[in-house]
Amino acid sequence: MSREKEYFLSCIESNKGIIYKVANSYCKDDADREDLLQEIILQLWKAFPSFKPDYKLSTWMYRIALNVAISSYRKASKRSKILQPLCETAIYLDDDTSEVNDNRDMLQVLIRELKEVDRALILLYLDGYLYPEIGNVLGLSESNVATKLSRIKQQLKKKFTA
Amino acid sequence: MQDIELQQLWKSYDQKLQEQLVFNRQNASDITKMKVKSELTAMRPIKLFTVLAGILWILFLDILVINLFPVGNAYFLISAGFISLVNKIAVGIYLYQLVLISVVNINAPVMSTQKKIAGLVTSTLWVTRILMLQLPFWTTFFLSSAWIGSANPLFWIIQVSITVAFAGASIWLFINIRYENRDKRWFKFLFGSYEWTPIMKAQEMLVQIKDYEEETL
Numbered sequence: 262m263s264r265e266k267e268y269f270l271s272c273i274e275s276n277k278g279i280i281y282k283v284a285n286s287y288c289k290d291d292a293d294r295e296d297l298l299q300e301i302i303l304q305l306w307k308a309f310p311s312f313k314p315d316y317k318l319s320t321w322m323y324r325i326a327l328n329v330a331i332s333s334y335r336k337a338s339k340r341s342k343i344l345q346p347l348c349e350t351a352i353y354l355d356d357d358t359s360e361v362n363d364n365r366d367m368l369q370v371l372i373r374e375l376k377e378v379d380r381a382l383i384l385l386y387l388d389g390y391l392y393p394e395i396g397n398v399l400g401l402s403e404s405n406v407a408t409k410l411s412r413i414k415q416q417l418k419k420k421f422t423a
Numbered sequence: 424m425q426d427i428e429l430q431q432l433w434k435s436y437d438q439k440l441q442e443q444l445v446f447n448r449q450n451a452s453d454i455t456k457m458k459v460k461s462e463l464t465a466m467r468p469i470k471l472f473t474v475l476a477g478i479l480w481i482l483f484l485d486i487l488v489i490n491l492f493p494v495g496n497a498y499f500l501i502s503a504g505f506i507s508l509v510n511k512i513a514v515g516i517y518l519y520q521l522v523l524i525s526v527v528n529i530n531a532p533v534m535s536t537q538k539k540i541a542g543l544v545t546s547t548l549w550v551t552r553i554l555m556l557q558l559p560f561w562t563t564f565f566l567s568s569a570w571i572g573s574a575n576p577l578f579w580i581i582q583v584s585i586t587v588a589f590a591g592a593s594i595w596l597f598i599n600i601r602y603e604n605r606d607k608r609w610f611k612f613l614f615g616s617y618e619w620t621p622i623m624k625a626q627e628m629l630v631q632i633k634d635y636e637e638e639t640l
Contacts, residue, residue, distance in 0.1 A: 328529045351447050368436070
């Protein structure tokens with residue numbers, strides 16, 4: 262295995278949470294999520310030569326993962342036609358049934374109900390990114406991020422208490 | 424519920440992922456060996472085929488019009504000429520789509536990338552609208568002055584009714600094939616199939632992007 266690929270796989274391993282969170286937020290269905298995970302990894306690998314070391318790796322990954330997830334307009338049945346036969350899953354939860362947390366699961370459901378761009382915004386916010394970083398990933402001004410985020414949070418809180 | 428509670432919930436989810444998320448290095452390595460065939464690159468062969476087929480069709484029509492110009496009748500020349508023009512515009516839009524496919528950068532900020540992709544997908548709706556304009560000319564290309572001169576009233580009633588109906592339908596479709604009519608029954612009947620779903624979703628994306636852009640104004 263080449264050194265570049267080794268490094269790439271290490272990067273993916275250390276940021277697997279980002280890829281999983283994005284895929285899980287844009288796909289409810291397990292098979293769709295697996296396909297999306299696969300496509301994100303593939304697109305990251307394709308774009309890896311253009312990654313600049315002075316750029317934050319997690320932010321770069323978020324940008325590509327979100328771009329791939331949002332532009333996945335196709336339906337699940339079409340995915341398998343676009344991609345080649347599925348490889349085995351690269352990132353997965355070891356035991357998804359071990360712990361049930363109603364509020365945590367509810368948050369996942371409510372995030373999935375948001376519009377695609379709003380979903381990207383709240384994911385970055387909840388993952389602790391600052392407004393300038395969020396703006397950089399999405400291509401928005403800080404004030405736009407702040408205004409939209411405030412509305413999305415209100416929306417989420419309202420649904421939570423409903 | 425406060426902001427902090429939302430963040431705590433997310434942290435708890437993050438914690439769960441850290442504990443339970445498994446990375447299979449071999450499978451990830453296998454994925455990198457796959458031939459890259461994204462949604463966009465998958466579109467390219469279809470667009471290329473359409474452009475090539477369109478160019479051949481336009482060439483055929485133009486050669487016919489040029490060669491028959493000295494001897495051909497006006498009905499055929501005008502009809503074939505207009506059909507050729509409409510198809511040239513459609514091929515032009517397909518060429519524009521091919522250019523867009525090549526400039527879409529997945530590394531770029533999400534909003535700009537999504538705007539390009541959504542614009543690319545929705546321009547297909549424009550092609551459909553423009554192609555509708557050729558409909559009435561398919562009802563006139565076979566006419567000739569001699570035929571019309573000797574035609575009986577029944578021919579006129581049928582011919583004019585069909586041409587007027589096609590002209591009306593083509594203008595109506597040109598005006599009404601738009602995203603705003605997506606929930607109308609006739610629209611769902613014409614564009615309710617699986618192939619049109621991405622176009623409608625792309626249009627929804629453009630609405631979201633516009634909403635964000637207006638926020639900055």
